[in-house]
Each structure stands twice: as structure tokens, then as C-alpha cells.
Amino acid sequence: MTLVAGVDTSTQSTKVIVCDADTGAVLREGRAAHPDGTEVAPEHWWRAFQEATAGGLLDGVAAIGVGGQQHGMVLLDEAGNVVRDALLWNDTRSAGAADDLVGELPGGAAGWAEAVGLVPVASFTVTKLRWVARHEPEVAARAASVVLPHDWITHRLRADAGDGPTTDRGDASGTGYWSPATGQYRPDLVRLAFGRDLALPRVAGPAEVVGETAGGALLAPGTGDNMAAALGLGLRPGDVVVSLGTSGTVFGVSAAPVADASGTVAGFADATGRHLPLVCTLNAARVLTAAADLLGVPLSRLDELALTAEPGAGGLTLLPYLDGERTPNLPAARGLLNGLTRANAGPANLARAAYEGMLCGLADGLDAVRAAGVPVERVLLIGGAAASAAVRAIAPALLGMPVTVPDPGEYVALGAARQAAWALRGTDEAPAWPLAGAEVTAAPAEGIRKVYSEVRDRAQALLR
Ligand SMILES: Nc1ncnc2c1ncn2[C@@H]1O[C@H](COP(=O)(O)OP(=O)(O)O)[C@@H](O)[C@H]1O
Numbered sequence: 001m002t003l004v005a006g007v008d009t010s011t012q013s014t015k016v017i018v019c020d021a022d023t024g025a026v027l028r029e030g031r032a033a034h035p036d037g038t039e040v041a042p043e044h045w046w047r048a049f050q051e052a053t054a055g056g057l058l059d060g061v062a063a064i065g066v067g068g069q070q071h072g073m074v075l076l077d078e079a080g081n082v083v084r085d086a087l088l089w090n091d092t093r094s095a096g097a098a099d100d101l102v103g104e105l106p107g108g109a110a111g112w113a114e115a116v117g118l119v120p121v122a123s124f125t126v127t128k129l130r131w132v133a134r135h136e137p138e139v140a141a142r143a144a145s146v147v148l149p150h151d152w153i154t155h156r157l158r159a160d161a162g163d164g165p166t167t168d169r170g171d172a173s174g175t176g177y178w179s180p181a182t183g184q185y186r187p188d189l190v191r192l193a194f195g196r197d198l199a200l201p202r203v204a205g206p207a208e209v210v211g212e213t214a215g216g217a218l219l220a221p222g223t224g225d226n227m228a229a230a231l232g233l234g235l236r237p238g239d240v241v242v243s244l245g246t247s248g249t250v251f252g253v254s255a256a257p258v259a260d261a262s263g264t265v266a267g268f269a270d271a272t273g274r275h276l277p278l279v280c281t282l283n284a285a286r287v288l289t290a291a292a293d294l295l296g297v298p299l300s301r302l303d304e305l306a307l308t309a310e311p312g313a314g315g316l317t318l319l320p321y322l323d324g325e326r327t328p329n330l331p332a333a334r335g336l337l338n339g340l341t342r343a344n345a346g347p348a349n350l351a352r353a354a355y356e357g358m359l360c361g362l363a364d365g366l367d368a369v370r371a372a373g374v375p376v377e378r379v380l381l382i383g384g385a386a387a388s389a390a391v392r393a394i395a396p397a398l399l400g401m402p403v404t405v406p407d408p409g410e411y412v413a414l415g416a417a418r419q420a421a422w423a424l425r426g427t428d429e430a431p432a433w434p435l436a437g438a439e440v441t442a443a444p445a446e447g448i449r450k451v452y453s454e455v456r457d458r459a460q461a462l463l464r
Pocket residue numbers: 010011012013244245246247285286288289299383384385386387388389
């Protein structure tokens with residue numbers, strides 16, 4: 001049997017799976033946690049990779065692919081050493097830099113959407129470059145190149161440095177200085193943000209072999225975690241994914257590039273040559289852990305509590321912007337609980353409000369993706385919080401349609417493994433791997449979404 005491995009180096013942890021290259025059947029798994037925080041030394045990701053693969057997990061593996069959290073800025077010096085901790089996608093300090101950059105490009109938001117398929121917000125790499133240039137000039141002076149988390153891990157896995165780090169079109173499309181429409185970098189936008197040029201990783205083809213590990217395994221190009229999930233799920237036009245990890249994301253595939261000047265939908269590329277319009281919130285699974293901590297219960301009990309409450313949580317509405325928010329673009333916002341009375345003040349309603357608030361944000365994302373022209377025929381629910389019974393019960397009602405929950409799995413790592421199998425075989429298409437899952441339905445709950453959007457709109461002054 002030929003073995004391939006897929007790595008998911010995401011916000012909270014590294015997960016590695018080893019699969020049968022022909023069927024995608026998962027044979028071995030490992031994982032290790034990352035430190036908390038929105039700036040992290042990349043060395044921690046490497047240590048987590050080593051811990052996750054300890055004990056011979058990768059023995060006999062013929063090819064490896066790496067999926068990684070998008071947008072994180074890893075600045076390297078001339079020798080390829082990291083010059084500062086990576087600023088992650090959920091670090092909001094560059095919100096002001098984002099506003100400045102929008103104002104500085106002719107055409108503003110529309111100009112950016114046309115140039116690179118997205119409008120700068122704090123998450124995107126280009127805004128982090130501006131922040132470092134303005135706030136840490138001595139660090140900026142040492143930087144010779146900039147790469148993304150998956151580029152850095154992939155390069156670190158290589159036995160020889162070759163002609164330097166590589167990236168792929170999926171992850172490159174989240175930088176803000178690569179155009180999904182033309183497939184070219186925009187070095188002028190790096191200069192606009194950073195004040196000078198930086199070396200950028202070569203954009204490898206979708207199934208290119210970019211190197212070899214010391215153990216002799218071939219390295220696939222890797223990609224961003226959402227693009228890897230799309231590959232792991234074998235996403236087809238009409239499929240839309242709702243992923244509930246650290247971030248909440250909603251995305252589907254499209255043949256043509258998407259440029260949304262409102263900035264709500266980011267017009268990313270996928271890992272196969274298509275496009276992956278995507279909406280991202282900063283607050284998803286960790287809204288539930290925060291609610292569980294608040295109530296002093298484990299997540300399993302939070303689920304039970306939420307399912308004992310009536311839909312609408314007795315009138316409690318949570319705007320779940322605990323870490324600030326990206327969609328809507330409210331980086332300085334904080335969470336807000338509205339409608340508290342003596343009658344509804346109880347653990348069950350509070351628990352329910354957390355699930356409903358988180359899912360209403362994703363339901364808004366689904367509307368935005370649909371409005372961008374992405375057909376929505378089937379919704380697939382993945383990510384850590386898709387394991388929650390309450391999420392599965394409430395999601396179809398708030399998303400307004402049946403939801404397919406694929407069998408529990410690490411779909412980012414699976415997609416990275418599928419890319420590895422593709423690179424290994426050198427075929428035109430990625431190998432066809434089966435996907436199993438169940439559909440859950442619930443009556444639409446438009447009333448809850450209406451109340452949520454009224455609270456959200458009325459609270460704008462408090463949230464800015
Ligand atoms: N049964 C569950 N109910 C709710 N949340 C869960 C459950 N199982 C895992 N999670 C949450 O999923 C998150 C991890 O999801 P994951 O998709 O791996 O995140 P990331 O890729 O961003 O690191 C954690 O915040 C964890 O608390």
C-alpha cells in the first residue's frame with residue numbers, strides 16, 4: 001500500500017494524518033497543541049509537528065502535503081531565519097494599517113478588489129507588513145523575504161533549500177499582494193505596504209513536487225487550510241462549506257475570480273486552479289469554550305444546556321465578537337449580550353445564545369457568499385465545533401437549509417494528504433476519494449436571525 005501524509009498546521013494545533021494514497025482511508029493520526037495568542041514563534045509550529053509525528057508516524061510515507069492557517073506573516077532575514085514572531089490572521093493590531101492602505105490605492109476598496117480580489121482588513125498579510133514597517137522599523141530593516149505558515153513548514157521539511165521557499169495559489173491569494181485573476185504577484189503593493197521590495201516565495205503548480213524530506217518523502221506544494229479543506233471534501237460547484245474552527249468560514253468553489261468591493265467576500269483562489277470565494281469570522285468554536293468557561297461546565301454539558309432551552313434563548317442575543325471581528329469589519333468590537341431579564345437569566349438560555357450568536361454570524365456569511373454569485377445547493381459542516389450535538393441541531397435552522405455533516409475527520413489534513421497523493425501520482429486530477437456523511441434538517445428560524453441583525457445594527461456605535 002502506498003502511504004501519503006497530510007498536515008494541518010492551524011491556529012490551535014498541528015494535526016497529521018497518514019492515509020492510503022488510493023482510497024484516502026486514514027490509517028494513523030497524531031496531534032500537538034500550539035501556544036495561545038495572536039503572535040507565535042514559528043518554531044512552536046515546528047515543535048508541534050515533531051511532537052505530532054513522533055514515534056514513527058511518518059514511517060513509509062511516500063509524499064507529504066501541508067495545509068496551514070492563512071495570512072500569518074513570517075518575516076525572514078537574508079539567511080532565512082525568522083526575524084520576529086509571526087503575526088497571525090486573528091491579530092487585529094493592523095486594523096489602522098488596513099484602513100490606511102485602502103485609502104492609498106487609487107480606487108480605494110474597489111481598486112484593491114480588482115487588483116487582488118480582496119479589500120484589506122487586519123487579517124491579511126499585506127496589512128501586517130505595513131504595521132511592522134511603521135511600528136518596528138528596526139525589525140523591518142532586517143527582513144529580506146516574507147512567507148506564510150504553510151510555506152515555512154513546507155520549506156523546513158525540505159532536505160535541501162533548493163531555490164528557496166515555495167507557496168501555492170490558494171495561500172498566495174490571501175496575502176493581498178497576489179492576484180487570483182492574473183496569477184501574478186503585485187510587488188507594487190508590497191512596496192506600497194512595506195516601503196520596499198521583499199523576496200516572495202515562488203507559486204508552485206497545484207500538484208507540483210516542490211522538494212523532498214530528509215526521509216525521502218516527496219513534498220507537495222501545500223496550501224491554506226480552507227483550500228485544503230475544500231480539497232479534502234472534494235468540493236464541487238454548488239457545495240458550500242461552513243467551517244467552525246478557531247475561525248468561522250463559509251466558502252464555495254467558482255470557476256471565475258470573485259471581486260467584492262464591499263470586502264465581505266474574499267475572492268481567494270483554491271488549490272486546484274479554480275477560485276474559493278470565502279467569508280471569515282474571527283469568532284467561532286472559541287465562543288463555545290468561552291461560554292462553557294463562563295458557566296463552569298464542559299462543552300458536553302454546554303451542548304445539553306443549549307438543547308434544553310427554547311429557540312431564541314428566551315430573548316437573549318449574543319453578538320459573539322469576543323476577539324474583535326473581521327466580518328463585519330469591527331476589529332475593536334467586544335462581545336455583547338442583549339435582552340437579559342430576570343426571567344431569561346439562566347444557564348440554558350445563556351448556552352443557547354452562544355450557539356445562536358456564533359451561527360447567525362455564519363448565516364450572514366452564507367448570505368454574502370450566495371449574493372456573490374456562488375450557488376448554494378448543499379452545505380457541508382466541518383471544523384472542531386461540528387462535533388457538537390447542539391451545533392448540528394441548530395445550524396440547519398439558522399442557515400435556512402439542510403446541512404450535511406461529513407463523518408468526523410480532519411478535513412484540512414485530509415485535503416493536504418490528497419494533494420500529496422496527487423503530486424505523487426502526477427495525474428491531471430486529484431485522486432477520487434469517497435466522502436461519507438449524514439444530512440440533518442430543521443425548520444428555518446428566521447425570527448432568531450431577524451432579532452440578531454436588529455441587535456447587531458443597533459449596537460454599531462458600541463462596537464466600533
Ligand atoms: N464537541 C465540541 N463542541 C464544541 N467545540 C468543540 C468540540 N470539539 C472540539 N471543539 C472545538 O474546536 C476547536 C478546534 O477546532 P479546529 O477546527 O481544530 O480549529 P483550528 O483548525 O482553528 O485549530 C477548539 O476550539 C475546540 O474547543
